[in-house]
Amino acid sequence: MSYEKAPKEPRKRARIIRWAVLAVVLVAITVIGYLHQTAVTGKPAGVDALCPFGGLETAFSLITSGYLLKRVALSGVILLVAVVAVAIVFRRSFCGQICPLGFIQEMFGGLGRRVFRRRLELPAWLDRPARYLKYVVLVVFIYLTWTAADLVIRPYDPWVAYMHLTSAEVFAEFGIGLGVLAAAVVGSFVYDRFFCKYLCPMGATLGLLSKFSIFKVRRTESTCIDCKACDAACPVNLKVSEVETVESPECINCNECVNACPVKDTLAVSTSKGKRLSALATTGAVVAIFAIVVGAATVTGDFQWKAASLADEIKSGQGLGEGTGASDAPMTGDFDVSLIKGRTTLAEVSEATGIPASLFEQVLGVPTSEQGTPMKDIKDAYGFSPEDVRTIVELYRTDPAAAEAYVPLGEAGE
Ligand code: SF4
Ligand code: SF4
Numbered sequence: 001m002s003y004e005k006a007p008k009e010p011r012k013r014a015r016i017i018r019w020a021v022l023a024v025v026l027v028a029i030t031v032i033g034y035l036h037q038t039a040v041t042g043k044p045a046g047v048d049a050l051c052p053f054g055g056l057e058t059a060f061s062l063i064t065s066g067y068l069l070k071r072v073a074l075s076g077v078i079l080l081v082a083v084v085a086v087a088i089v090f091r092r093s094f095c096g097q098i099c100p101l102g103f104i105q106e107m108f109g110g111l112g113r114r115v116f117r118r119r120l121e122l123p124a125w126l127d128r129p130a131r132y133l134k135y136v137v138l139v140v141f142i143y144l145t146w147t148a149a150d151l152v153i154r155p156y157d158p159w160v161a162y163m164h165l166t167s168a169e170v171f172a173e174f175g176i177g178l179g180v181l182a183a184a185v186v187g188s189f190v191y192d193r194f195f196c197k198y199l200c201p202m203g204a205t206l207g208l209l210s211k212f213s214i215f216k217v218r219r220t221e222s223t224c225i226d227c228k229a230c231d232a233a234c235p236v237n238l239k240v241s242e243v244e245t246v247e248s249p250e251c252i253n254c255n256e257c258v259n260a261c262p263v264k265d266t267l268a269v270s271t272s273k274g275k276r277l278s279a280l281a282t283t284g285a286v287v288a289i290f291a292i293v294v295g296a297a298t299v300t301g302d303f304q305w306k307a308a309s310l311a312d313e314i315k316s317g318q319g320l321g322e323g324t325g326a327s328d329a330p331m332t333g334d335f336d337v338s339l340i341k342g343r344t345t346l347a348e349v350s351e352a353t354g355i356p357a358s359l360f361e362q363v364l365g366v367p368t369s370e371q372g373t374p375m376k377d378i379k380d381a382y383g384f385s386p387e388d389v390r391t392i393v394e395l396y397r398t399d400p401a402a403a404e405a406y407v408p409l410g411e412a413g414e
Contacts, residue, residue: 003223003225003262003263003264004223004263004264004265005262005263005264006261006262006263006264006265006266007264010278010280011258011259011260011279012259013280014255014258014259014278014279014280014283015256015259015279017280017283018096018097018254018255018279018283019103021097021098021283021287022097022098022099022100022102022103022106023103025098025099025100025103026100026103026104029050029100029163030100032044032045032050033046033047033162033163033164033165033166034166036163036307037164037166037167038166042306043306043307044305044306044307045073045075045304045305045306045307045308046071046163046307046343047159047160047163047164048071048072048073048076048151048154048160049071049072049073049075049076049304049307049308050075050076050079051076051079051159051160052076052079052080052082052083052094052202053076053080053153053157053201053202054069054071054072054073054076054077054080054151055072055076055077055078055079055080055081056080056142056202056205057069057072057076057141057142057145057146057151057153058072058076058077059077059080060142060145060146061146061149062077069145069149069150069151070150070151070336070338070339071151071154072151073304073308074297074302074303074304075297075302075303075304075305078293078294078297078302078303079293079294081293082289082290082293082294083202083206084209085289085293086098086286086289086290087206087209087210087213088209088212088213088214089213089214089215089285089289090213090214090215090253090269090282090285090286091206091210091213091215091216091251091252091253092203092206092207092210092249092251092252092253093252093253093282093286094202094206094286095196095200095202095203095206095252095253095254096252096253096254096255097253097254097282097283097286097287098286098287098290099202100159101158101159101162101184101195101200102193102196102252104162104184104185104188105184105185105188105192105193105194105195105196106188106192106193106235108185108186108188108189109188109189109191109192109193109235111189112188112189112190112191112192113192115189116190118232119192119232119235119237120190120191121191121237122191127237130197130198131197131198131250133198133199134197134198134199134200134201134203134204134207135204137199137200137201137204138201138204138205141153141201142201153201154174154177155173155174155175155176155177156176156177156180157174157177157180158177158178158180158181158183158184158195159177159181160174160177161174161177161178161180161181162181167376168342168376169342169376180195180199183195184199192235192236192237193235193236193252196236196252197236197237197250203252207249207250208249210249210251210253211247211249214271215269215270215271215277215282216245216246216247216251216269216270216272217240217245217246217251217253217255217257217258217267217268217269218244218245218246218267218268218269218270219240219241219243219244219245219266219267220265220266220267220268221244223263223264223265223266224241224263224266224267225262225263225266226241227241227262227263228241229260229261229262230257230258230260230261230267231257232260233256233257233259233260234256234257235252235254235256236250236251236252238250238251238257240257240267245272253269253282255269255279255282255283258279259279269282307343337390337393337394338390340386340389340390340393341375341386342374342375342376342379342386343374343375343376344374344375344386344389345371345372345373345374345375346360346364346366346371346372346375346389347371347372349389349393350371353393353396355392355393355396355403357371359392359396359400359403359404360389360392362404363392363403363404363406363408364382364384364388364389364408365382365383366378366382366384375389379410383408383410384408384409384410385408385409385410387409388406388408388409388410391406392406
């Protein structure tokens with residue numbers, strides 16, 4: 001069969017650039033996660049400040065009360081804005097062109113393809129209903145999060161577990177999330193993009209939005225030679241060769257099908273009016289949207305790149321009881337002790353609550369010179385736990401003498 005061939009070089013370049021963007025995001029976020037766990041000073045922000053799903057989780061609280069949920073920073077909301085803006089124009093491009101967990105799955109999917117010599121699929125009777133699971137995950141966790149006003153999904157979130165891989169807390173606090181991460185990796189080795197297809201609530205949200213997207217993958221039937229190279233290339237197993245427009249919410253806009261199509265101008269990213277964009281230009285536009293939104297928020301100081309101190313969290317309203325306002329004054333009375341975590345330093349607790357450093361030295365035995373170190377790194381050496389510190393703060397509110405007489409329980413108090 002004779003047909004006009006699509007040039008190979010631009011297709012290869014588009015694939016390399018997409019993988020390069022995904023790799024850069026994965027490496028950058030991995031370094032940020034590592035430094036967040038290990039750096040003593042100048043810590044970068046943690047996963048909760050850098051995840052667009054956090055923006056969705058906090059949306060209800062933000063709209064109804066004007067407060068962000070504990071741990072979520074405004075940058076999570078800003079990333080959600082970028083992700084939604086991208087979805088309105090380019091479908092689930094966040095999943096296919098930016099998401100680091102998606103890239104990890106795709107890498108293992110690629111390995112699996114080499115081993116099995118083809119892309120495996122779950123049988124249709126199981127695959128179809130299983131794809132709805134992610135919508136159930138979305139509805140359940142958003143409902144629980146909004147009613148409990150807490151990040152209920154956190155212990156089960158594979159990405160939170162990934163970002164805590166170098167933390168001592170990973171098994172204790174994120175064991176289930178670690179299991180889900182392992183399932184995503186092993187699952188993707190066998191069935192590419194396993195977590196994206198069956199479990200990811202962010203993917204479910206963007207899939208719903210993508211129905212309204214401007215650009216979609218479209219096939220020109222008159223020139224299609226029915227080679228099915230597009231079907232074989234699709235990581236989410238869509239039958240591109242059987243439709244004129246890929247309308248499925250499963251499409252992650254990776255454009256692997258477009259780059260696999262050997263026939264010139266047969267498969268393309270285009271609008272319903274026929275305005276086409278190359279796969280490479282699509283990746284460029286997606287990166288540009290993210291860069292503009294995040295860059296603008298960085299310039300205005302609304303994007304949180306550095307980890308918030310305890311005092312920052314209190315001032316932003318996250319640690320306050322209902323009806324209280326933010327202020328610079330010590331606020332032991334209003335202070336929500338659940339903000340005290342293993343990553344918190346005793347110096348931050350002193351600053352936020354007004355409790356003198358000498359009291360922590362006296363009760364916990366921690367010299368002031370070590371009170372600037374995260375508690376998780378010194379608690380075993382001094383035999384106390386963050387729960388002891390929370391109790392001391394509670395006691396100090398009503399009876400400072402009782403706080404001074406407190407005997408730490410250590411791990412037993414957790
Ligand atoms: S249909 Fe094409 S763009 Fe969509 S997920 Fe499959 S390969 Fe990627
Ligand atoms: S890759 Fe898909 S769209 Fe392109 S010619 Fe083959 S079957 Fe048709």
